Amino acid sequence: MKLFPNTVRGVVSAIDDIFNNNRYADKVIEKTFKANLKWGARDRAFVAESIYEMVRWWRLINEISPSKDLYQLFGTYWLLQGNKLPEWREFKGLHADEINNKFRKIQERAILQSIPDWMDEMGESLLREKWDKELNTLNQTAAVVLRVNSLKVTREQLMNKFAENGIETYAPKGYKDALVLAKRQNIFRTQEFKDGLFEVQDASSQLVATALDVEPGMRVIDACAGAGGKSLHIATLMEDKGRVLSMDIEDWKLKNTKLRARRNGISIIETRTIEGNKTIKRLKESADRLLLDVPCSGLGVLKRNPDTKWKLSPESIAKVQVIQQEILQNYSSMVKKGGLMVYATCSILPTENQDQVEKFLASEAGQSFELLEDQKVLAQESGFDGFYIAKLKRKEG
Numbered sequence: 539m540k541l542f543p544n545t546v547r548g549v550v551s552a553i554d555d556i557f558n559n560n561r562y563a564d565k566v567i568e569k570t571f572k573a574n575l576k577w578g579a580r581d582r583a584f585v586a587e588s589i590y591e592m593v594r595w596w597r598l599i600n601e602i603s604p605s606k607d608l609y610q611l612f613g614t615y616w617l618l619q620g621n622k623l624p625e626w627r628e629f630k631g632l633h634a635d636e637i638n639n640k641f642r643k644i645q646e647r648a649i650l651q652s653i654p655d656w657m658d659e660m661g662e663s664l665l666r667e668k669w670d671k672e673l674n675t676l677n678q679t680a681a682v683v684l685r686v687n688s689l690k691v692t693r694e695q696l697m698n699k700f701a702e703n704g705i706e707t708y709a710p711k712g713y714k715d716a717l718v719l720a721k722r723q724n725i726f727r728t729q730e731f732k733d734g735l736f737e738v739q740d741a742s743s744q745l746v747a748t749a750l751d752v753e754p755g756m757r758v759i760d761a762c763a764g765a766g767g768k769s770l771h772i773a774t775l776m777e778d779k780g781r782v783l784s785m786d787i788e789d790w791k792l793k794n795t796k797l798r799a800r801r802n803g804i805s806i807i808e809t810r811t812i813e814g815n816k817t818i819k820r821l822k823e824s825a826d827r828l829l830l831d832v833p834c835s836g837l838g839v840l841k842r843n844p845d846t847k848w849k850l851s852p853e854s855i856a857k858v859q860v861i862q863q864e865i866l867q868n869y870s871s872m873v874k875k876g877g878l879m880v881y882a883t884c885s886i887l888p889t890e891n892q893d894q895v896e897k898f899l900a901s902e903a904g905q906s907f908e909l910l911e912d913q914k915v916l917a918q919e920s921g922f923d924g925f926y927i928a929k930l931k932r933k934e935g
């Protein structure tokens with residue numbers, strides 16, 4: 539593949555922004571595209587993929603590159619992918635055989651898999667024999683998965699519409715409404731997206747709303763709704779009948795939920811910003827179903843967000859665990875007696891998952907709950923993101 543100076547410059551300055559200004563990769567990519575409106579689909583694909591892959595392999599690339607110059611780091615990445623470099627002054631001193639020799643000599647897993655040492659140690663101690671393969675899987679590129687909006691279209695109809703426009707998809711087994719793109723491409727520009735026929739949502743994430751066992755007419759609370767991915771799915775499963783209350787502490791995220799609901803043809807979603815415990819107390823025993831899709835480390839979705847590797851720390855994980863338990867303790871009061879509560883994370887760490895549920899069940903607030911079942915979804919087993927989903931019932935008495 540031929541390299542072009544303007545797109546390589548785009549990649550290099552984005553990497554600078556991500557690592558030196560501590561920005562999120564997806565936001566930087568968005569900004570880079572806006573600043574380069576003349577780029578075609580292939581240019582954009584090259585830039586986005588190179589940025590994500592350089593972020594994913596950042597530690598490994600830095601270990602092998604002869605210098606910390608950003609062009610040299612790009613060149614090292616490019617050679618490691620098995621490509622050839624053009625004779626540009628910026629790539630002087632980079633030779634494929636030397637780079638590959640250095641790569642072959644590396645033995646340490648944390649460097650080879652390009653993660654911080656503390657993360658490798660934590661993963662090994664918590665996931666034991668499953669860690670090695672999980673880490674390997676989490677370093678692969680994520681598939682683009684869609685959730686078909688069954689309020690507007692069937693999976694087969696959407697597949698056919700896409701096929702007519704040359705977009706090939708397949709339906710993964712075991713996920714009723716999921717479609718996977720055969721080739722990564724920007725589908726946000728399609729008419730089907732504008733018409734609200736689908737949302738982009740990983741297949742594992744689609745298991746969360748399903749676990750709530752909702753029915754039309756119910757009152758459901760999604761207490762950490764964010765931009766509403768799961769709320770939309772819940773409302774769809776309820777056939778847009780009943781009520782979904784989408785809450786979050788971040789008002790701006792809920793605004794996004796409203797926009798998406800409109801596009802999806804959903805009318806039953808109401809949003810409410812959480813302003814301390816009084817918001818929660820007012821909703822005591824009001825929900826047939828409660829979703830706690832809590833903030834987490836995001837270690838199950840490293841494929842999608844490789845920059846998480848460099849933004850997390852043991853301290854930030856410990857902090858988020860405190861919030862998770864607080865949410866369980868305080869928010870569980872919103873479920874009616876006999877109702878269901880789902881606790882979910884996009885993490886693979888037991889400390890954020892089953893340990894939190896156990897701790898809750900052993901506490902006073904947890905006495906009125908029982909665990910019905912939980913799913914520990916590992917990326918290596920599912921082929922999609924890593925997730926945890928626990929289904930709890932509030933006892934009748």
Ligand SMILES: C[S@@+](CC[C@H](N)C(=O)[O-])C[C@H]1O[C@@H](n2cnc3c(N)ncnc32)[C@H](O)[C@@H]1O
Pocket residue numbers: 761762763764765766767768769785786787788791812831832833834861865
């Ligand atoms: C995993 S994300 C939710 C993703 C969302 N459910 C979706 O499907 O798109 C967790 C959310 O919890 C919110 N959050 C953090 N602390 C919270 C708290 N104490 N109460 C409620 N929401 C909180 C964050 O703002 C974030 O939007």
